[in-house]
Amino acid sequence: MTTVLLACAGSGFAAAGGVKGPVCIPVDGTVTSIPDLSSCGGNGCSRFFIEGKGKAKFKGVSDVTSVQVSDVSQTELTTPLAFVGTRTNVSVLTANSTLTGKLVTGRSGTLYTEDTITVTPIDGQRQLVAEMLKITAGTDDFDGASGVIAVAGEEIGGAAFYTGQICVTAK
Numbered sequence: 001m002t003t004v005l006l007a008c009a010g011s012g013f014a015a016a017g018g019v020k021g022p023v024c025i026p027v028d029g030t031v032t033s034i035p036d037l038s039s040c041g042g043n044g045c046s047r048f049f050i051e052g053k054g055k056a057k058f059k060g061v062s063d064v065t066s067v068q069v070s071d072v073s074q075t076e077l078t079t080p081l082a083f084v085g086t087r088t089n090v091s092v093l094t095a096n097s098t099l100t101g102k103l104v105t106g107r108s109g110t111l112y113t114e115d116t117i118t119v120t121p122i123d124g125q126r127q128l129v130a131e132m133l134k135i136t137a138g139t140d141d142f143d144g145a146s147g148v149i150a151v152a153g154e155e156i157g158g159a160a161f162y163t164g165q166i167c168v169t170a171k
Contacts, residue, residue, distance in 0.1 A: 023170045024147060025105055028163040029054010033062065033129075033155045044080065044091075050099060052162060058101025062115065067094045093117040097133065107168065109140030113149070119156070129155040135166060144169055 031052040035045035048062045066078050080093040095115040102108035113133040120128045131151040138145035147167045153160025 021170055022146070022167045024165040024167040025103060025107070026163075026165050027054065027056040027103065027149065028161070029056060030159045031151055031155055031162045032157075032159050034157065036061075048095075048156070050097065052099070052101065054162070055104045056101060056162075056166070058099040058111075060097055060099035060101075060110075062095045062097040065094045065096055089121050091119045093119065103166070107141035109138055109142040111135055111142050111145055111166070112137045122154070126154055126158065127156050129153065129160055131155070131160075133164070138168075142166070142168060 029052055031050060033048040033050050036047040036049060037045070039045050039047035044064075046064045050058070050060045050062050052058045064080060066080075080091060093116075095117060097113045097115055098110060099113065100110040113135050115131055115133045117129060117131040120130075122128050129151060133149040133151065135145050135147045135149070145166055145168050147165045149162055149164030149166075151160050151162045
């Protein structure tokens, strides 16, 4: 019985007592980002093209945003920002992403996310990215979606790993 319930949960068809409620579908795979060169200027690039492969296959765009944040001393700052000193060259960005694709369970549509990103240079060419994507909305099979996806690795111009869950209404 446990195997049947787990199989149903992974497919997005499980609900307790026959009541349709949210089902969280685990996802993982790889993701790459390529800067939209037309959006690049003196402060870096403001738009990136995204492609993911794995349990969620998707393509989309990520647009860098400007939001207020507070540092340790409670000084108000606006992203994107860069920290200097002990951890030199660490950049903190916020972004909104629009990702269209399909899960291995067959669900498809568009997800909208609010992202928090840190970028640390490894050397002159490579950058380490750590990112949290908070799912805020969706369309089609992802209508009303929520969840969180984490990304870590050389996403920009290389490849990074993603893992998380997409929560949707049970079918």
